[in-house]
Amino acid sequence: MMDDSNDAGARRWYDCCCIFDDSTEDERTHLIDRGLDSIHCHRFWIFLLMAIFLTAVSLSTYLLVIQGETPEPSFSYVPRTGWSSQPSCVNVSQLQLPVREMFLLPTNTSHCRNESDCLKAVRELETADLYNFVVTSDGRVYEGAGWSCPSAFGAFTVSVLGTLLTDVQVDKLGAFLEFSVERGWLESCYEILMEQPTTRYLSDAVLKLEETRNTRC
Ligand SMILES: *[C@@H]1O[C@H](CO)[C@@H](O)[C@H](O)[C@H]1NC(C)=O
Numbered sequence: 371m372m373d374d375s376n377d378a379g380a381r382r383w384y385d386c387c388c389i390f391d392d393s394t395e396d397e398r399t400h401l402i403d404r405g406l407d408s409i410h411c412h413r414f415w416i417f418l419l420m421a422i423f424l425t426a427v428s429l430s431t432y433l434l435v436i437q438g439e440t441p442e443p444s445f446s447y448v449p450r451t452g453w454s455s456q457p458s459c460v461n462v463s464q465l466q467l468p469v470r471e472m473f474l475l476p477t478n479t480s481h482c483r484n485e486s487d488c489l490k491a492v493r494e495l496e497t498a499d500l501y502n503f504v505v506t507s508d509g510r511v512y513e514g515a516g517w518s519c520p521s522a523f524g525a526f527t528v529s530v531l532g533t534l535l536t537d538v539q540v541d542k543l544g545a546f547l548e549f550s551v552e553r554g555w556l557e558s559c560y561e562i563l564m565e566q567p568t569t570r571y572l573s574d575a576v577l578k579l580e581e582t583r584n585t586r587c
């Protein structure tokens with residue numbers, strides 16, 4: 371009994387979806403006579419449309435989530451443990467995140483040419499906590515005091531190694547700042563402060579960074 375009714379049910383579902391595929395002329399006429407728009411067929415089409423709709427909704431949600439995910443950083447990051455044996459700062463007031471004001475300071479040392487050269491130059495800085503981060507001429511970002519403590523200058527300070535800035539250095543500094551904004555560590559309309567008098571290299575770099583920032587602010 372149950373099997374019979376199930377068969378009939380399956381047959382009706384099949385009729386709804388496959389009438390235009392492989393049924394003969396006679397069968398079609400018969401089915402059309404019986405009334406294609408029976409409640410059963412309505413249910414079938416509603417079910418199908420719902421399924422398509424739900425698939426589309428989940429697909430677009432998925433794409434939105436993928437797009438919204440923070441991209442991988444496009445700069446090389448050297449954590450403090452990768453270059454300094456000094457322990458991380460302790461007993462100091464924590465940085466308030468997100469940071470709004472950033473001091474951009476040159477180290478006034480000569481610029482470096484490659485990774486080992488730059489690592490050496492960073493290690494020659496007085497202390498790991500002198501700056502929050504140091505961006506070297508080869509475009510690497512070295513963690514100093516990092517995001518947890520103020521720098522030795524008392525404020526959030528990013529240093530660019532050397533007096534003249536290389537293009538890659540400015541580009542990677544920009545990528546680092548954008549990444550920090552996306553992560554919520556730096557305010558999206560952050561301010562860049564410089565010591566006066568400043569150099570043309572530094573003010574050109576700041577103009578470039580502010581151009582990117584101004585697309586949001
Ligand atoms: C730092 O904190 C430790 C305990 O966490 C304490 O013993 C020490 O005296 C503190 N140092 C300073 C300079 O406040």
Ligand SMILES: *[C@@H]1O[C@H](CO)[C@@H](O)[C@H](O)[C@H]1NC(C)=O
Binds near residue numbers: 475478565567
């Ligand atoms: C770098 O040099 C400039 C100009 O000569 C000076 O104002 C600044 O204090 C120096 N910065 C550091 C960190 O020594």
Ligand SMILES: *[C@@H]1O[C@H](CO)[C@@H](O)[C@H](O)[C@H]1NC(C)=O
Binds near residue numbers: 487
């Ligand atoms: C890196 O640069 C320094 C100085 O410019 C040079 O002496 C050294 O050989 C370079 N190292 C590599 C791996 O290219």
